[in-house]
Amino acid sequence: MHQNRTSAQRYIVPPRSNHPHHPVSAIMCSALWNSTHGEIKTNNNDKKSNMNQLDMQGRHAVVTGGANGLGFAIVTRMLESGAGVTLWDRDADALNKAANELRTRFGSEVINTDVVDVTNHPDVARAAKALATTGIDIAVNAAGGAGPNMPLWEYPVDAWQQVMSVNINGTFNVCREVVPLMKPKNYGRIVNIASVAGKEGNPNASAYSASKAAVIGLTKSLGKELASSGIAVNCVTPAAVRTPIFSQMSPEHIQFMLSKIPMARFGLPEEIAAMVCWLCTEDCSFSTGAVFDMSGGRATY
Numbered sequence: 001m002h003q004n005r006t007s008a009q010r011y012i013v014p015p016r017s018n019h020p021h022h023p024v025s026a027i028m029c030s031a032l033w034n035s036t037h038g039e040i041k042t043n044n045n046d047k048k049s050n051m052n053q054l055d056m057q058g059r060h061a062v063v064t065g066g067a068n069g070l071g072f073a074i075v076t077r078m079l080e081s082g083a084g085v086t087l088w089d090r091d092a093d094a095l096n097k098a099a100n101e102l103r104t105r106f107g108s109e110v111i112n113t114d115v116v117d118v119t120n121h122p123d124v125a126r127a128a129k130a131l132a133t134t135g136i137d138i139a140v141n142a143a144g145g146a147g148p149n150m151p152l153w154e155y156p157v158d159a160w161q162q163v164m165s166v167n168i169n170g171t172f173n174v175c176r177e178v179v180p181l182m183k184p185k186n187y188g189r190i191v192n193i194a195s196v197a198g199k200e201g202n203p204n205a206s207a208y209s210a211s212k213a214a215v216i217g218l219t220k221s222l223g224k225e226l227a228s229s230g231i232a233v234n235c236v237t238p239a240a241v242r243t244p245i246f247s248q249m250s251p252e253h254i255q256f257m258l259s260k261i262p263m264a265r266f267g268l269p270e271e272i273a274a275m276v277c278w279l280c281t282e283d284c285s286f287s288t289g290a291v292f293d294m295s296g297g298r299a300t301y
């Protein structure tokens with residue numbers, strides 16, 4: 001669709017952010033996933049070479065939680081698709097490690113980093129202001145946490161607050177600060193990473209399930225508020241994907257999540273990144289406030 005500019009001309013697409021871009025690599029590189037980023041040694045070259053080429057040339061994205069797991073996979077797919085990316089993460093060491101790895105592959109000019117705690121609104125506002133040099137077309141809220149697994153009546157109050165703080169308050173803080181940067185351009189793509197837990201409610205994960213249901217609600221509200229603005233706001237609801245977040249969960253809970261997936265396997269970070277990145281392109285032009293399933297067949301609505 002993108003190559004055929006006649007269709008794009010029908011939508012009045014504004015100029016893309018003024019950021020230097022790495023030329024799109026024709027070759028999808030071997031899997032980056034290693035013990036740092038998700039503990040999966042998947043050299044899934046066949047899958048990657050079968051992936052469609054997305055066109056994100058000239059776009060600049062901010063990805064929260066970009067140093068690890070799904071955020072890192074999303075950043076990688078964006079860079080492969082020609083975007084420039086700013087990674088926000090509160091873990092400075094992981095951020096440096098991720099950025100070094102990405103700069104080796106894609107060059108320094110397309111990658112920025114900022115140590116940001118998304119639960120801290122003034123910090124998010126500061127970081128958003130700093131995006132003025134690159135501009136911003138895309139925001140992905142991937143920073144998140146699972147919290148411990150136990151019944152609600154035993155759930156530590158501080159753990160409840162931490163999970164809610166990062167998953168829903170963090171998403172609110174970031175959306176609140178990036179939307180005003182997108183509005184003058186009449187263009188933007190926002191994707192929030194919710195979870196199938198937010199639709200179904202996982203036992204022994206009340207904070208996580210409630211926070212992700214809240215992310216779905218926020219996405220629906222904001223999508224409608226911006227529906228005529230050129231800014232699309234959507235969320236995805238993945239089932240379990242093996243990333244560092246698993247270290248927060250009990251083995252029993254991980255087994256429970258796997259047992260609920262009809263495909264009888266975990267999702268791959270690259271699979272989540274594929275849909276998230278498509279939602280961040282101009283091809284996603286008639287969906288907003290929507291919830292996209294990625295659950296290996298688990299979700300029934």
Ligand SMILES: NC(=O)c1ccc[n+]([C@@H]2O[C@H](COP(=O)([O-])OP(=O)(O)OC[C@H]3O[C@@H](n4cnc5c(N)ncnc54)[C@H](O)[C@@H]3O)[C@@H](O)[C@H]2O)c1
Nearest residue numbers: 065068069070090091117118143144195240241243244245
């Ligand atoms: N992995 C899964 O099975 C799965 C399934 C459904 C949804 N999700 C959601 O996807 C998102 C990414 O999960 P993941 O599996 O990549 O987790 P992860 O633990 O691998 O990565 C999360 C990243 O977020 C960062 N982060 C945490 N709190 C932060 C904060 N306050 N400010 C800034 N950065 C912060 C961490 O440092 C880390 O780099 C989360 O919202 C998670 O709930 C994950």
